[in-house]
Amino acid sequence: MRLIVVGFGVVGRSSVKVLVEHQEMLRSRYGLIPKIVGIVDIDGALVNQRGIPPEVALSATDRSKKMEDFKEYFVPDVRLNGLLEELDCEVMIETTPTNLETGQPGLNHLRAAMKNGVDIVTTNKGPLAIAMPALVELADHNKVSLRFSGTVGGGTPMLDLAKRCMDGLKIRSFMGILNGTTNYILSKMDSEGVSFESALEEARTKGYAEADPTYDVDALDPAAKLVIMANWVMGKSLSIKDLSIKGIRDIKIEDIKRAKMEGKAIKLIASCGDKIEVAPLAIPRNHPLNVSGTINALTFDTDLAGEITIVGKGAGGIETASAVLRDLIDIRKTYAHSSMVAMPRILRRA
Amino acid sequence: MKMVMKFGGAAVKDAAGISQVVKIVKESTGKGHQIIVVISALGGVTDRLVELMKNITASKKSTIDASIEALAAIHIAAIKSIDDQVISQQVTRTVRSLLDDLKNVVMGISHVGELTPRSRDLLLSFGERLSTPILAAALEAEGIHAKALTGGEAGILTDDNFGSAEPLMNVTSMQVRQNLDPLMKDGIIPVVSGFIAATQTGVMTTLGRGGSDYSAAIIGLALKVDELWFWKEVRGIMTADPSLYPESRLIKKIAFDEAIEIAHFGARVIHPRALEVGLDSDLIYQIKDVWEPEKEGTHIIRFVDENDDNKGVVRAISVIDRVHLINISGARLVGTPRVAGRVLEMLADQDIDVLMISQSSSEANMSIAVPEADADDAMNVLELSLLGSKLVREITGEGGFCIVATVGRGMRGTPGVAANVFKSMADNKINIRTIAQGSSELNISFIVSRKDMKAAVEALHKDFKLDSMDA
Numbered sequence: 001m002r003l004i005v006v007g008f009g010v011v012g013r014s015s016v017k018v019l020v021e022h023q024e025m026l027r028s029r030y031g032l033i034p035k036i037v038g039i040v041d042i043d044g045a046l047v048n049q050r051g052i053p054p055e056v057a058l059s060a061t062d063r064s065k066k067m068e069d070f071k072e073y074f075v076p077d078v079r080l081n082g083l084l085e086e087l088d089c090e091v092m093i094e095t096t097p098t099n100l101e102t103g104q105p106g107l108n109h110l111r112a113a114m115k116n117g118v119d120i121v122t123t124n125k126g127p128l129a130i131a132m133p134a135l136v137e138l139a140d141h142n143k144v145s146l147r148f149s150g151t152v153g154g155g156t157p158m159l160d161l162a163k164r165c166m167d168g169l170k171i172r173s174f175m176g177i178l179n180g181t182t183n184y185i186l187s188k189m190d191s192e193g194v195s196f197e198s199a200l201e202e203a204r205t206k207g208y209a210e211a212d213p214t215y216d217v218d219a220l221d222p223a224a225k226l227v228i229m230a231n232w233v234m235g236k237s238l239s240i241k242d243l244s245i246k247g248i249r250d251i252k253i254e255d256i257k258r259a260k261m262e263g264k265a266i267k268l269i270a271s272c273g274d275k276i277e278v279a280p281l282a283i284p285r286n287h288p289l290n291v292s293g294t295i296n297a298l299t300f301d302t303d304l305a306g307e308i309t310i311v312g313k314g315a316g317g318i319e320t321a322s323a324v325l326r327d328l329i330d331i332r333k334t335y336a337h338s339s340m341v342a343m344p345r346i347l348r349r350a
Numbered sequence: 351m352k353m354v355m356k357f358g359g360a361a362v363k364d365a366a367g368i369s370q371v372v373k374i375v376k377e378s379t380g381k382g383h384q385i386i387v388v389i390s391a392l393g394g395v396t397d398r399l400v401e402l403m404k405n406i407t408a409s410k411k412s413t414i415d416a417s418i419e420a421l422a423a424i425h426i427a428a429i430k431s432i433d434d435q436v437i438s439q440q441v442t443r444t445v446r447s448l449l450d451d452l453k454n455v456v457m458g459i460s461h462v463g464e465l466t467p468r469s470r471d472l473l474l475s476f477g478e479r480l481s482t483p484i485l486a487a488a489l490e491a492e493g494i495h496a497k498a499l500t501g502g503e504a505g506i507l508t509d510d511n512f513g514s515a516e517p518l519m520n521v522t523s524m525q526v527r528q529n530l531d532p533l534m535k536d537g538i539i540p541v542v543s544g545f546i547a548a549t550q551t552g553v554m555t556t557l558g559r560g561g562s563d564y565s566a567a568i569i570g571l572a573l574k575v576d577e578l579w580f581w582k583e584v585r586g587i588m589t590a591d592p593s594l595y596p597e598s599r600l601i602k603k604i605a606f607d608e609a610i611e612i613a614h615f616g617a618r619v620i621h622p623r624a625l626e627v628g629l630d631s632d633l634i635y636q637i638k639d640v641w642e643p644e645k646e647g648t649h650i651i652r653f654v655d656e657n658d659d660n661k662g663v664v665r666a667i668s669v670i671d672r673v674h675l676i677n678i679s680g681a682r683l684v685g686t687p688r689v690a691g692r693v694l695e696m697l698a699d700q701d702i703d704v705l706m707i708s709q710s711s712s713e714a715n716m717s718i719a720v721p722e723a724d725a726d727d728a729m730n731v732l733e734l735s736l737l738g739s740k741l742v743r744e745i746t747g748e749g750g751f752c753i754v755a756t757v758g759r760g761m762r763g764t765p766g767v768a769a770n771v772f773k774s775m776a777d778n779k780i781n782i783r784t785i786a787q788g789s790s791e792l793n794i795s796f797i798v799s800r801k802d803m804k805a806a807v808e809a810l811h812k813d814f815k816l817d818s819m820d821a
Binding site: 111114115131133134136137138141142237 | 509518519520521523524525550551
């Protein structure tokens with residue numbers, strides 16, 4: 001399977017690393033032989049139609065290395081659209097940073113791939129948060145797979161649990177914690193009685209929060225995930241602009257203490273039921289969603305099976321890369337099982 | 351109020367039409383409305399393009415030149431409505447350059463000697479691509495900022511089913527908002543070509559018959575406008591065709607599903623596809639007369655208020671004229687469910703529109719109504735394929751009929767409507783040949799002889815008290 005990796009940050013690098021390090025398992029268990037024909041990032045690309053040698057790809061994942069260090073494969077100034085037309089590949093792995101205002105550059109990357117009949121695995125929430133109904137429609141029109149397991153819950157299969165393991169159930173609603181950083185901050189305030197500011201500072205030093213924590217503390221990140229979940233699982237047709245979103249900036253230590261006295265804990269909850277919103281909410285301390293640290297958790301309320309909760313790490317390079325792997329294996333299976341229509345472009349053309 | 355205004359080709363056929371459109375737009379913006387204009391090709395232009403296309407493969411360079419000069423004349427005449435010299439010269443250059451493109455396209459097709467659906471759409475697109483910049487320029491000359499856009503530039507993205515492309519609605523909605531919202535924010539009126547759109551790779555497509563109405567509806571839905579105004583050369587939807595019954599009245603307010611029924615029955619005021627867009631939305635459509643803009647036209651809305659005084663059991667009487675009735679009989683039809691399916695399939699293969707079917711539950715007999723123009727073809731294909739089959743004993747055809755339909759959502763669940771319809775026919779000694787009522791109960795259709803057509807419309811119009819509706 002020929003792959004092009006677009007975006008070479010934490011998730012892009014981790015994905016390449018996992019693909020190379022687990023190639024034997026992928027081959028023997030799934031007949032998936034990953035061949036990375038391109039790695040594209042803002043300052044250029046590594047390209048080789050016959051596959052960038054695994055040891056080169058692996059070495060490129062080293063943070064201290066730059067793309068131009070691999071002269072043999074380095075191409076400066078590439079345009080993805082042109083590259084996709086030139087290179088033969090079956091799947092694009094899109095891992096550029098999330099932008100929740102415009103969805104770019106991910107949005108253009110996805111559209112370029114679809115136009116060229118290239119299947120997609122993405123971990124980028126931006127394009128989906130902004131234009132998911134349009135993207136799903138375009139993928140369908142172009143008969144390409146669009147997989148995005150890694151956009152929600154990191155490596156924890158939240159989307160797949162709902163979509164694949166709940167056949168026959170009606171999901172009445174779901175609610176959960178979809179952002180690790182804010183959960184870390186709230187847990188810290190709860191357990192150690194520290195202020196929001198100092199909890200945030202600690203999250204920063206531990207690398208959980210970014211220099212600009214806006215997407216996390218103002219709840220845009222969990223809102224984006226909620227949009228994806230609501231659209232995919234509940235059949236909504238939403239964009240992040242349609243949501244009511246409230247972050248945790250205004251949560252005072254007094255609020256946390258008062259909740260604690262009442263046997264409750266304040267959590268940043270994304271919910272999809274009567275209302276679709278993200279907001280801080282006091283939940284009973286014995287509630288399954290009362291998880292601490294950077295953990296994510298999601299509870300589905302189903303008609304026949306009652307409440308089902310899934311808990312796991314919500315972020316992390318390798319964890320998210322495992323979701324990419326899952327999606328790739330899934331796409332691999334569709335190639336093997338389906339008719340020519342669902343075949344990758346290259347086989348359809350033959 | 352944010353609204354889409356759609357102007358048809360009949361309304362904009364010349365300089366006077368363009369001036370009238372500019373006047374209407376100017377008045378509306380003066381009232382503080384936000385307008386998006388959708389425009390068809392100038393009147394008669396699309397027909398000329400079709401004409402040009404028909405003999406394109408055979409035609410010589412000289413005839414192509416002549417056709418294009420004729421098109422140039424129409425558009426240059428329309429530009430005469432623009433007083434501003436600079437703007438007028440500018441748009442003349444635009445039009446000339448488009449006509450050069452058109453010529454190249456035509457020559458290309460002529461050389462290849464083959465007209466593909468794709469090049470057909472490209473060729474047809476010139477009608478709207480020419481009218482749009484002229485209207486935009488005419489607005490500019492009156493001090494109204496406007497920008498001409500093709501359907502594709504506005505954001506309408508379709509599949510590649512050339513000739514009758516379907517928009518990808520989610521992508522289209524997103525793109526239309528992305529492209530038009532910023533213009534409107536800057537106080538610029540988007541003037542969008544109706545009928546044409548583009549695929550994701552930018553290839554020109556057309557939306558099929560009635561496509562301009564459809565474009566307007568698509569854009570209206572995407573931008574969530576308050577109202578869509580369709581400017582026509584008629585005041586609106588009437589209770590009956592005035593040429594059949596001069597006393598017919600204007601319907602002031604009607605529901606989308608009723609309007610769709612009426613539109614299907616030949617009253618081509620507005621295309622059913624445009625109405626279907628509105629069906630599940632909260633959009634309000636208005637049909638208005640371009641030459642009498644101050645007069646109220648027809649409002650088409652999601653539901654008509656149940657307490658509305660205007661609401662009758664029957665809203666309109668529609669007629670499809672020149673219908674041929676085919677009767678298929680044979681005892682062996684009983685219990686052989688495939689016959690009906692085969693009949694329809696065969697007629698569909700011949701591109702013959704089946705207007706009405708009725709089959710008795712004994713299944714011994716089946717009646718099909720087809721347009722008179724297709725009658726011979728229909729009879730031929732049915733005879734050839736059914737008569738030898740032992741299932742069918744006899745196929746007979748009879749011409750000189752019309753379909754009369756009463757339309758109205760008020761008929762739904764109201765007992766006795768059918769009885770009243772047929773009593774009304776009986777009182778006037780009009781013989782009914784075949785009857786059909788869909789389970790939506792939105793219409794009751796029946797077939798009568800053409801000679802009874804006017805009498806039937808008049809009788810129904812009177813008996814269902816459509817005359818007393820205030821106009």
